Amino acid sequence: MMAAARVTTGFQGLDDILDGLRIGDNVVWKVDSIDDYRDFVGPFVESALKDGRKVVYMRFGQHAPLLEEIEGVRTCELDPRQGFEHFATRIHAIITEEGKETFYVFDCLSELLSAWATDHMIGNFFRVTCPYLFELDTVAYFALIRDRHAFKTIARIRETTQVLLDVHNCAGDMYIHPLKVWQRNSPTMFLPHLRDGDVFTPLANSYDATNLLTDIHRRDSVSASRQLDHWHRLFLQAEELDRSASAEDEQKAMVGHLCHHLIGREERMLSLAREHLSLEDLLNIKSRMVGTGFIGGKTVGMLLARRILEKDHQLDWQTLLETHDSFFVGSNVYYAYIVHNGWWKLYMRQKTEEGYFEAAAELKEKMLHGTFPEMVATGFRQMLEYFGQYPIIVRSSSLLEDSFGSAFAGKYDSFFCASQGSLEQRYEAFADAVRKIFASTMSEDALTYRIQRGLDKHDEQMALLVQRVSGAYRKHYYFPELAGVGVSHNTFVWDKDMDPKAGMLRLVYGLGTRAVDRVEGDYPRIVALDAPLKKPHKGFEDTRRFAQRDIDLINLEDNAVQTVSILSLANDGLDLRLERFGIKDRETMQKLAARGRKGQEVWLLTFDELLSDEGFTGLLRNMLKTIETAYGYPVDVEFTVNFATDGSPKINVLQCRPLQTKGQRKKVQIPERVEEKNVLIRSEGNFMGGNISQPLKWVIWVDPEEYTRLALSQKYEVARLVGRLNKRIADRQKSPTMLLGPGRWGTSTPNLGVPVTFSEISNITALGEVAFSAGGLMPELSYGSHFFQDLVEADIFYLAVFPENKSCHFNEKWLKSLPNSLEPLMPASSHFKNVVKAYRVEEERLLLVADVVTQALLCYRGGAPLPEQN
DSSP states (O other), rough: OOOOOOEOOOOOHHHHHOOEEEETTTTEEEEHHHHHHHHHHHHHHHHHTTTTTTTEEEOOSSSSSSSSSTTEEEEEEGGGGGHHHHHHHHHHHHHHHOOEEEEEEEEEEGGGGHHHOHHHHHHHHHHHHHHHHHHTTTTEEEETTSSOOOOHHHHHHHHHSSSEEEEETTTEEEEEEEEEEETOOOOOTSSSSETTTTTTEEOOOOHHHHHHHHHHHHHHSSOGGGGOOHHHHHHHHHHHHHHHHHHHHHHHHHHHHHHHTTOOOHHHHHHHHHHHHHHHHHHHHHHHHSSSSSOOOOHHHHHHHHHHHOOTTTHHHHHHHHOOEEEEEEEOOHHHHHHHHHHHHHHHTTTTTTTTTTTHHHHHHOOOOOOOOHHHHHHHHHHHHHHTSSEEEEEESSTTTTTTOOOTTTTOOEEEOOSSOHHHHHHHHHHHHHHHHHHHHHHHHHHHHHHHTTTTOOOOOOOOOOEEOSSSETEEEESSSEEEESSOOOOSSSSSSGGGGGGGEEEEESTTTHSSOOTTTTTOOOEETTBBTOOSSSSSHOOOOOOOOHHEEETEEEEEEEEHHHHHHTTTTTOOOOGTTTOOOHHHHHHHHHHTOOOOEEEOOOOOOHOOOOHHHHHHHHHHHHHHHHHOOOOEEEEEEETTTTOOEEEEEEEEEEEOOOOOSSSSOOOOOOOOOOOEEEEOOOSSSSOOOEESSSEEEEOHHHTTSSOOOHHHHHHHHHHHHHOOOOBTBBBBBEEEEESTTTTTTTTTTTTOGGGGGGSSSEEEOBBBBGGGOOOOTTTTTTHHHHHHHHTTEEEEEESSSSEEEHHHHHHHOOOHHHHHGGGGGGGGTEEEEEEOOOOGGGEEEEETTTTTTESSSSOOOOOOOO
């Protein structure tokens, strides 16, 4: 950029004061009214057009247009109500498209307050936009209405802009007072100047200057609220309304207004919030916030569920619920973190099609090592002082998370903080957790999920929910007695007599991580709430096999979350009250005694004693149905339960989201007589995903016997190969594919199954887990887990195949008789052709059918052909 390149303001007298504008200047006008700004815009644009400049008008304000339709001026209509990210991204794209040496006029930035409710984000917008304009050798005009913005916001804008001009109207006269003119100076440049037409005269004597500046200072200092961000002023107004005996409709209007700035943009969630949250509730939320912006889907769901229960008079929920004292980190902190660390340009590159994954990987790495703005860090420390040394959990709560149609289950990270050590040590641990959660927005799984749900163009701000961990100290351990997931509609009914509407639970002892994740060699208790003692397996040996063996807890001495065996915990002298949750496994105790380990207690967590109490199961059923009724939709609720000394339960609702279900979507006809030689799979139950009648084009089969022989690193290679096949041949419409493999798909432990990520199975039509007992590879019927939620939302049908069961038939021999297409599809991976088989079954007319009502599943050849593709 040529340093000497000068541009006119359209006023010769003003050019003389400023020594002209320079290419690269961002010019900010602080004015009393839009009309004052308009007076200076017109001549600037007229002169620019006369000089042959490209001019772009960024139109987004509610005020009258600054420019009428003028030949040579491109007007870009923008809607700031769609959010900071959408607005800033669109402007970035326009600036990129227009290229170098374009001149810009922006509507008054003060108009953004009605859309964003916070000065801070206006400062962020200016900070990310102006350097880009400077880089492209542009000249841009902006305006701010005096007294609308906090001093800190003005200071940030002053720091970033090249030119800042104060325009005052006093007693019918207009004064121009340059406050900043970058790299220019003169003896009178920074004095107030009286405007008379095109003539600008400096106030050179002390008498005139004192009178003017005293009057200006008096007006600027009238309100102490100028120290406050617009956000805080808005809530001060709400507090006054709440204290006063104002009309109900006035308070209702304020609730609606605040919901738009706190809750989100999804209309169904907004409607629930307006119905169930009071003005006092919203003020309480704000009082526990760090930063500004939305509180995110996870927080909204938790608060709504609790409020719905508290307003229900069938039960005394005020007594039954554990009090919460959560804190909330506003979604604008996420953007502030990116802007503060100078990553906005990279963030904009990630928003492009070519940079969607590539730039995300780079940004994810950077986000793990950033610093926080001083005000944010101070808010974090104050919150940590409040919690002290009680363990907390930092949970993702993005704008799109836990909404109708997109749960984002398990896509973003959450972290426990044991909260041991000095305040600074606790701050570092907390800040590291926040960095990791922010970085998880750029994970491949999350980005793939967003594409699949059509959300890749939507704003996805990350807010945070910070909760005290529910539980109690037991020596140096801390954990709740019971944790689980409850769903109000159970599509995993393993018995045709069960009622899906009754709901289902996944229960564990200790932290709830084992209830929402699929864990190595460990199983939660699955509970159908209309038959709580009925198990999805048979016999005592299966009860022992499919039981919880380990507990997740917080070790305060080690300042970390750990997994401890229930066996060792039961013999550590702790008051665990395990008789409420299980029975002593006397057979195993005798075996241990025979090996010289006499006196050790072995507990088998069946939860039968607890589940036989109709009061307890009825309470949880009531909780789920009450929330479901209010939502008008099935729900998925995460909770903990701790028991008082009198045995009464205290429930803590941690999370609530709409539950995506697939039921009897269409009637299916399962043929009664199919020759056995034509059957690939026949099974009773053990499937999830509703009724299905799906012709298949491909079957991908991971051979269990061959898979178990692989080295650990090769098992990971197989997972990556499956991911490549998922991208290469799997297509829901054109190439429906069934993926079959041993044990658990998506496990983090390759010895239990194939460790694929969600993005590596995202195009699959049907996913089958096949039991291979010889290798210890067993499916886990994981309804209620994050894994299952992924399958439901991606519309992937799930089946578990148990070849050794009498009620199941699996014709592996026929499958292996088909030609394997792996080598021509993936020549570089042909060395895995004995492990991974890709069978093209289109000519076999392979059909997968399942019926929820009869719990029958059949996959056979000779069924309906694939529909013709256009």
